[in-house]
Amino acid sequence: MAANVVASTKSGQEQIEDKDTMDFSGMSLIKLKKEEMETQVKVLELEKTLESERRRLGELRKRHYALAGGGMDAAADDEPLGRPVASPRRGILKKPPLAQKPTLVPKPDCQVPWKPWLPG
Template sequence: QGAATTQEFYAKNSRWTEGLISASKAVGWGATQLVESADRVVLHTGKYEELIVCSHEIAASTAQLVAASKVKAEKSSRNLGRLQECSRNVNEMAANVVASTKSGQEQIEEKDTMDFSGMSLIKLKKEEMETQVKVLELEKRLEGERVRLGELRKQHYALAGTYDAAEDGEAKPAPAPRRGILKKPPLAQKP
């Protein structure tokens, strides 16, 4: 819009263009990860949860791509309409992958039904306590992983947009700021 040539448009809107390209690459990367995860699950070396995470990542990246496209596109643009329709299809397919994954996972887990009929009262109580210990351990580990995920996301957002052009033409992240530089000075002590 408003630029004489395509080259001038991209030169004028380079930051937006980089965001659009980044969102496109994220969709492609997510699709690649989904295929690789599916291969691992079929070979019994992967986890069903990987498929779910990849599906969510593809849907989120597609939404980012549409949002980035809307910034510069005309509201009545036929291409934008097609992109939005494709985005809806991607979301629907991602939801289908998640539903199919959960269904397959449930079918496999149904085979492992628990039979406690032959256990004594004491054995049942011992098993119950051991299971409670495992639940507490898993909850602690889950909380730790949630904190780690939050820190990873913070770092991702901090690095997003702070890329330097490398000598070979590829982008690489700028060095992260050192924590020592960002520390607040010590408070003055009262005499």
């Protein structure tokens, strides 16, 4: 796999060097457009390959983390790792009841003092 990456990188560098020395002045409008479209297709193909390799790298890292004992079972969605996964008990996952505000009854001696400067 590493050899493929190195070879691809070298090939890409050679293509970049070749493109730098290309002379577009002798090309017609149609040829330039064709070259542009072919290059765009190649870019999209490379981006698709890059995206799939990034996904693969992410899966490899998840697997490595799971095998190294990273706490959570990161590969639980994939195939089992050979150890049983405990199923959660029903009573544990229930939400606790919502807390209610306590009902406060005002004390009879807690009266709001009358303020003569306020109307009413």
